Amino acid sequence: MSHLSILFLLLVALSFTPALSELCNPLDKQALLQIKRELGNPTNLSSWNPKTDCCNNNWVGVSCDTVTPTYRVDNLDLSEIYLTKPYPIPPSIGNLPYLKFLFITNSPNIVGTIPTTITKLTKLRELYIRYTSVSGQIPHFLSQMKTLQFLEFSNCKLSGNLPTWLPSLPDLYGVAFDNNRISGAIPDSFGFVSKRFGYMTLSGNRLSGKIPSSLGKLDLKTVDLSRNKLEGDASVLFGSEKRTEMIYLAHNLFAFDFGKVRVPKVLDSLDVGHNRLYGTLPKGLTSLKNLYRFDVSYNKLCGEIPRGGKLQEIDESFYANNKCLCGSPLPSCKRF
CATH class of the missing domain: 3.80.10.10 (Ribonuclease Inhibitor)
Known part of the structure; x- marks a missing residue:
């Protein structure tokens, strides 16, 4: 086989294996694409392209931890997402296990209650849900999330009483x-x-x-x-x-x-x-x-x-x- 033929075969093989050069963890990418689907594939998230790397700073609102060898999504900012109809907070957010910061803001068509799947985010430090139509009580299951340091649920439609369980969060510095x-x-x-x-x-x-x-x-x-x-x-x-x-x-x-x-x-x-x-x-x-x-x-x-x-x-x-x-x-x- 000639050198040209070998080179051609290598180029063809590489064109079918783009994931080998990606920094984004495939499980994180799968979770992000599912979140996008659960929000009705909004135009704001058109940069979330399955053919591109979610850790290349081109996916709007997505940041990855670049310190450790394994690049994992640690910051998700779902702000000002234009939704054509009401959608709940995507349950698949719980499938980003390395998430430290989560923002769901300025999206009035985000409705419903805070999903229990958020408790799967065992590294989450700060949670911001503001200027949405999220309703219901501040859920007791958040008391399980011992890494939480700051909670903001402002300008929403939450009701019920204030949570009595705040002292159970050992590192909490503000609400x-x-x-x-x-x-x-x-x-x-x-x-x-x-x-x-x-x-x-x-x-x-x-x-x-x-x-x-x-x-x-x-x-x-x-x-x-x-x-x-x-x-x-x-x-x-x-x-x-x-x-x-x-x-x-x-x-x-x-x-x-x-x-x-x-x-x-x-x-x-x-x-x-x-x-x-x-x-x-x-x-x-x-x-x-x-x-x-x-x-x-x-x-x-x-x-x-x-x-x-x-x-x-x-x-x-x-x-x-x-x-x-x-x-x-x-x-x-x-x-x-």
Whole structure:
């Protein structure tokens, strides 16, 4: 056989074995293509071509772990997928065992409940489901996923109560369940989460009742409980030695002596407007040098606004509609 004939046969053989040069694990590729089918083969995922390598950075939303010798899909971003009709979250997502980060966002035609197959993702660290029509309760089976570090289910249609099982996730550092239909009280168990826990946003729900005293144990960097029906004393969220940078409690029914609050030294955003807070403004506010957002309007606060820090630079509308606040930037206090 001539050299030309041998070369020709080699070229033909290679043309029929493209998988030999692929980095993408064949099982991962099979799972991704099944996910695509379960979503009705949306045009956004046209780059998911079975004839190409899913780990070559050309498959939209797919990233692979390139550190280890075995390239496996570790990041899946299903954002802004245009669906012609409603589809549930694809159950085949559970067939990507090396997945660490999962995003399902900005797709209003994603419906139904969170599938149990997600529990097969034993390496998953962060799960984001936002701006979808996903409904039902936050499922208890997520408590099995001990690698979870961050959970975001925001701007969906979730209902039921907050999960009491959060302390069972040993590495959890934050949750965001904003703008859903979640009701009931904040569980006492929220105060017993991981020591790493520093981010909790639950705004825009139907939460009610009092804040459990156990939350005072938390050293949160960010807390947002705004736009609910919570009541009573929220002063446990404050503390001069805490690392809290943002506290949003607006549009609730909180009622406590605001003047007794110990303000975190690193606080840069505070919104307690539209509540029933009474007393004076805490003097600790004058020590805040970087106050980017501040609102105490529509409460029952009284007395002179302390001088110092950024307090005199705040627009007077953010002090408005209180019982008897006075002093710059509001009109001077009357002297008798």
